[in-house]
Amino acid sequence: DTGVSQDPRHKITKRGQNVTFRCDPISEHNRLYWYRQTLGQGPEFLTYFQNEAQLEKSRLLSDRFSAERPKGSFSTLEIQRTEQGDSAMYLCASSFMDFTDTQYFGPGTRLTVL
Amino acid sequence: AQKITQTQPGMFVQEKEAVTLDCTYDTSDPSYGLFWYKQPSSGEMIFLIYQGSYDQQNATEGRYSLNFQKARKSANLVISASQLGDSAMYFCAMREVAAGNKLTFGGGTRVLVKP
Numbered sequence: 001d002t003g004v005s006q007d008p009r010h011k012i013t014k015r016g017q018n019v020t021f022r023c024d025p026i027s028e029h030n031r032l033y034w035y036r037q038t039l040g041q042g043p044e045f046l047t048y049f050q051n052e053a054q055l056e057k058s059r060l061l062s063d064r065f066s067a068e069r070p071k072g073s074f075s076t077l078e079i080q081r082t083e084q085g086d087s088a089m090y091l092c093a094s095s096f097m098d099f100t101d102t103q104y105f106g107p108g109t110r111l112t113v114l
Numbered sequence: 115a116q117k118i119t120q121t122q123p124g125m126f127v128q129e130k131e132a133v134t135l136d137c138t139y140d141t142s143d144p145s146y147g148l149f150w151y152k153q154p155s156s157g158e159m160i161f162l163i164y165q166g167s168y169d170q171q172n173a174t175e176g177r178y179s180l181n182f183q184k185a186r187k188s189a190n191l192v193i194s195a196s197q198l199g200d201s202a203m204y205f206c207a208m209r210e211v212a213a214g215n216k217l218t219f220g221g222g223t224r225v226l227v228k229p
Contacts, residue, residue, distance in 0.1 A: 033215075033217075035217075040221075041207050042221055043205075043219050044219070045216035045217065045218070047217060049212070050214060056215075091159060098119070100147060100164050100166070102149065102161055102164055103161070103217060105151070105158060105160075106158070110157070
């Protein structure tokens with residue numbers, strides 16, 4: 001049983017560039033989540049999908065951020081016109097819609113905006 | 115108000131001893147879940163243990179146990195027989211059913227196990 005995978009693991013970009021991250025959830029999980037974690041803080045919720053439907057977005061998710069899960073499997077998170085404040089770890093998690101709905105996390109993508 | 119509060123930014127524990135990590139939460143939702151995650155320096159969040167608001171008994175998973183005091187709104191994690199590999203950040207998180215499925219995390223506690 002493979003876990004959640006994320007690609008790339010690290011991304012360095014210049015301010016103003018667009019970046020895209022990919023997340024592959026655990027295969028039988030129908031829920032997928034994105035979180036952002038800055039240094040020394042706990043993760044903050046960004047958005048979540050149930051199958052292909054995006055059901056909730058945080059106010060943290062500005063217009064420069066967009067997420068998709070086109071076929072209810074993998075998901076992408078795109079950040080347009082990156083800013084230095086976007087530098088963070090972007091974590092993806094998935095869960096199976098059961099009683100506990102436990103979220104299992106991937107290794108994260110660390111973004112550095114220069 | 116903070117939804118999840120972890121008051122211990124860091125702590126040392128001697129190998130083979132037990133350690134308790136504090137977590138208090140704030141919610142008016144009668145249906146919620148509490149989770150503990152471990153985050154080693156590699157960055158991956160590792161699920162440790164779950165406690166539901168309606169669970170009558172404290173959750174246990176191997177060396178991890180959760181001291182759930184509902185009236186006090188606390189959900190402390192106890193790690194027994196600490197090992198060097200337990201050195202990591204530990205996060206308490208809550209999922210409120212009425213607020214959707216997102217997790218709200220505390221600020222974390224860094225644990226360093228000394229040999």
